[in-house]
Amino acid sequence: MISLTSPVRTRAHEWPAKLKLAALALVTMGLYLIPELWQLGLVTLFVIGLYALPGRVFFMGGMRRLAILWPFVAVLAIWHIATATYLDGVTFLLRLICAFGLANLVTMTTALTEMIEVIRWLATPLRRFGLNTRALELAIALVIRILPSLIENGRRLVDAWRVRSHRRPGWRIVLPFTLNALDDADHLAEALRARGGLLESKES
Incomplete structure (x- = not known):
């Protein structure tokens, strides 16, 4: 990321x-x-x-x-x-x-932290209704950070295919791309669980 x-x-x-x-x-x-x-x-x-x-x-x-x-x-x-x-x-x-x-x-x-603070501020009314906005904050942050990484992984797969074949990669890189994305998601889930998951800490 x-x-x-x-x-x-x-x-x-x-x-x-x-x-x-x-x-x-x-x-x-x-x-x-x-x-x-x-x-x-x-x-x-x-x-x-x-x-x-x-x-x-x-x-x-x-x-x-x-x-x-x-x-x-x-x-x-x-x-x-x-x-x-x-x-x-x-x-x-x-x-x-x-x-x-x-x-x-x-x-x-x-900075991403500043963006998250703005999102947190905008979501203040939702917290008053007891909704967990931490999930929303993390989701937006992860999308912003992970998308460029996924795009880069896709480009690397395309480059690797072109080294081995003169044909267009097309659908052939879909499976390895999906497996890479799932592997990244698994590592990310483990990191989130290690940091307390999506449970929002109680505010005073």
Whole structure:
């Protein structure tokens, strides 16, 4: 499991997580209020500039993490080309890239512990009804941490297959990928049990 927080320190690292998440929500909604394509283009350039400000290492790290978005962009682009809705397609894709880019910036500049604190704060009303919010907090934290690890394991399996065969891996790596994921889940379950499981400690 890995952390998604960038090791390159920026001013945004010092900003409160609540402020960054609230700003992200407002800006994301604001993207859908921008009617002109050229205005969305300027916003896209601004987002790219935010990645470039902290330097090359931060920029390249951010672009690598956004690489997972490109298959979705390709599928949507093909759809809009097939339906001849070019302007709508470009507009939607720019909004999508900006929204994901800004969300990734928040993730790269916010420690996971800060994210969990925000989730815990948002879930306060649920605890008043006697619900165990620790499970929710842990689930979100584990998804954030484990997904990049699963993606990396999948890439390694694909690379290993290509070394041994010129054919596309396709469904052939599904079984080993699943077994690796189950093995990781088993180790994770043991670690959780060793730390008290999902039982929430009593608060004074």
